[in-house]
Amino acid sequence: MLEQLLGSVQAHCYKQWSVKLYTEKIPNNIEIPSMYFPPPSTNDDDFSKDAFSKLYTQRVLCRMSSDTAALLKAEEIADSIRKNGHCVPILNEDGTETGKTLQFSRISANIIADYTAQITMIFEVQDYYEE
DSSP states (O other): OHHHHHHHHHHHHHHHSOSEEEOSOOOTTOOSSEEEOOOOEEEEEEEOSSEEEEEEEEEEEEEOSSHHHHHHHHHHHHHHHHTTTSEEEEEOTTSOEEEEEEEEEEEEEEEEETTEEEEEEEEEEEEEOOO
């Protein structure tokens, strides 16, 4: 399930900006422009007697030839999600839409290094206890 959600986020970002994508370690000779999707971080959220929630933080690094260009591109991608109700469509493995969406509770963009802006997106996933 998480792989499907992360793939859907990557597909949405790529649709907005068709550049080289990195999902593993960043190589020393990274292409500019490019995007990097590090693994998400996770935190516990609310829980009940039947279910629990996890908050995922997905970061996307946008590399450009200048700080300003990187931030503008990150904002453009973030705005494409904001304008869609803070949602991206969830995709099947073949790229078709499932009819469901992944909603983000928070989206931000900022410069984190030379020529690099970061989009930070937070979303919640609920799961049920095993019986």
